[in-house]
Amino acid sequence: MDPEKKRRLDEFFTAFSTVADDAYIFICNMKEDYSRWAKSAVDYFDLPGEYMHKAGEIWEEHIHPDDREDYRKSINDIFSGKGSGHDLQYRAKARDGNYCVCTCRGIVIRDQDGVPLYFGGAIKNHGNTSFIDTVTGLRSLYGFFEDLRIFLLKKKPGTIIQVGLSNFSAFNEVYGYSFGNRVLQTLARILKDRYSEIGLVYRLDGTKFAIISDNMDRADITRRYTELRDQLTAGIMVDEHTVTLSINCGCIQVDDFEISDKTIYSCMKYAYYESKNSHMGALSFFNDELNDINRLRMERLNYIRNSVNEGCKGFFLCYQPIVFTDDCKLKGVEALIRWKDDKYGLVPPNDFIPVLEQDALFPTLGRWILYTAMKDGMELIKKYPDIIVSINLSYAQLEKEGFIEEVMSILEETGFPAKNLCLEITERCRLIDTELLKNLIMLLRNHGIKIALDDFGTGYSTLGILREIEVDTVKIDRTFVMNIEKSERDRATVKCISEIADAYGAEVCVEGVETEAMIEQLRTLKVNSLQGYYFSKPITLEDFLGKEF
Incomplete structure (x- = not known):
């Protein structure tokens, strides 16, 4: 695609993304039938990539056969110039083979002569509950589990990290909850600055955050956490106040993809509380290293956890x-x-x-x-x-x-x-x-x-x-x-x-x-x-x- 046209496509995509909340954004150059889709949608539905030719046809293959007729009619009306947009609900197949209910709302953007230029909109996955944290703008605990399941399906070794604050209630008691939220927002930005190029950052419950990365070795994990801890201990500025934060960190390195997301989450939390309760906030690795004995332990824990469900x-x-x-x-x-x-x-x-x-x-x-x-x-x-x-x-x-x-x-x-x-x-x-x-x-x-x-x-x-x-x-x-x-x-x-x-x-x-x-x-x-x-x-x-x- 022509670089200038691609740049314009990206500009529209960015504009749509600013109001996306927890929906999947898409934008299509209708003349070229060339689209850009949100990476989260690409991962969740196992699409070919963020940029696609004939994305409408590709997406139709993911829609439940019983719902395709209404979808196909709406898309044909839009690309023939009859339709100005659509508001549809259908079932779409995710990476794991299961269908989820989605609502898709889109509009046609025309030039001054009424010629259709772009078709853009958002797809809301109703299987996703509160995937965006309203305080920090990061993906939430629900988004974390969605991405963790996708991570496991990709079968690529990686690292799951939990970072959390100690004694945070003091900020709320002294300065109030609004100030406490601004501290969390500042910390979220710091985490994104330090980790976004090598992973995704999430806000979990309370004052805990997580990172999923497939691009960090043990030395890099340790270095990044040491630098983060030093920065927060030295103090950060929030509303003209210098705030000193104490943090804890638990980490699990994953290369066994038969382990469930819930087992990994429990192991990560265990390592986190080891950091908090036994190591004064020092980085704690679950199982310390990936060897055959520890892989067996992870496998066994997963098996025992499933036994509770049975x-x-x-x-x-x-x-x-x-x-x-x-x-x-x-x-x-x-x-x-x-x-x-x-x-x-x-x-x-x-x-x-x-x-x-x-x-x-x-x-x-x-x-x-x-x-x-x-x-x-x-x-x-x-x-x-x-x-x-x-x-x-x-x-x-x-x-x-x-x-x-x-x-x-x-x-x-x-x-x-x-x-x-x-x-x-x-x-x-x-x-x-x-x-x-x-x-x-x-x-x-x-x-x-x-x-x-x-x-x-x-x-x-x-x-x-x-x-x-x-x-x-x-x-x-x-x-x-x-x-x-x-x-x-x-x-x-x-x-x-x-x-x-x-x-x-x-x-x-x-x-x-x-x-x-x-x-x-x-x-x-x-x-x-x-x-x-x-x-x-x-x-x-x-x-x-x-x-x-």
Whole structure:
């Protein structure tokens, strides 16, 4: 096509794009029948390219056969000079072979003599919900998932990055939400300046952003993030204010295209929270590097995630006894999740729970655990009427709307007594708003449900949680008692924790008990109950009922 005509075509395309919102723009030089289409449409519908000859005929092949007659008639009217535009709804086939409902509105642009010059307009994909973020103008979380699915279909190795702000609420509290939005807009422009030539930038939820790129190696990822972090730490100008921003970053490099978009998203979020909670904002790579072991882990995570969608197929619970310290008689059990499959064998929970906690599917698994443990608990009560069944909770369950009602519903459904139930929370629950957590725990305890604080001392905030929230039991992690027979420091640590728990009206349970000598030491330190391999490893319900404790 003549360069001058192409330049004019591009000018019209740019003009249409400024008001496109989240629609696909197209513009056609009607004399040459030469068009330019939005890249997002090219990717989504697998079109030959942004510039196409006879685009109308190419597009017709994507339209559902039942809808083609109306489309063809409208296009013929437009190109014959009879029509001034069209407003059609039809189904169009996407790259993945599925049809989506689209609305296409277009107009004919004529010269001063009425001769048709250009036909341009926008195609709205009704399968796309809010694909443009209204604050920053970037593609939204929905757009991110659409592009991520397209990225996987292309089967080209690449990098998925999540960048987010820490302590952003302070800006809203001090300056107001309008200023906070302008900070986000400024950050969005900075990200586009740094990454747009090698990838696409998105605004996810809240103060988190993402980049999808097929053009960065590990060194380039690290360099770009270091430069970005340095720039934001030094301060940026927003409304004549110098604003210093602290950021976190998680990254996953992808070369296995059988993994689902949701699995990749969960792994990216896991790496992000590792950066935020464990590495003070330093860049965190999921799996660190792409090797055969890590590819297997990704594949396995994807398989396990799909198992949740299939009625929690392959998941099962084991039970480990908790005994009284003084006489080692049975006090309760802890329900522990496991997953097993013919292909991957038995997979320990630490290999999948931390990542699944970042997944929208986790509350489904969490409900299955609650229901199964309480149903099994009814069998345990027949043999041990006073037994306490302890079930681990994730912060992802606690922050889900309607969680209290869900617990009450399962209690009613299974007939399990609330007084025999103990729900265990961990230090990771600090990720939830403290007031929300306090209210949830209060409501659960008001129903007679016991609360335990698990893994006490292993995180930064367990003492703060204990001070803010009433719990019935503090569980001391095994790392504090491994050397208690020989270590005066370990004995002093356990004694200190026991005294703190007692001051707050909580009992103490010690995990990781493996020898008789450990038991004797712990009996001198105000410890109420014990758990560990000395009494039993975690075993199935059938095996548990077959033993005497």
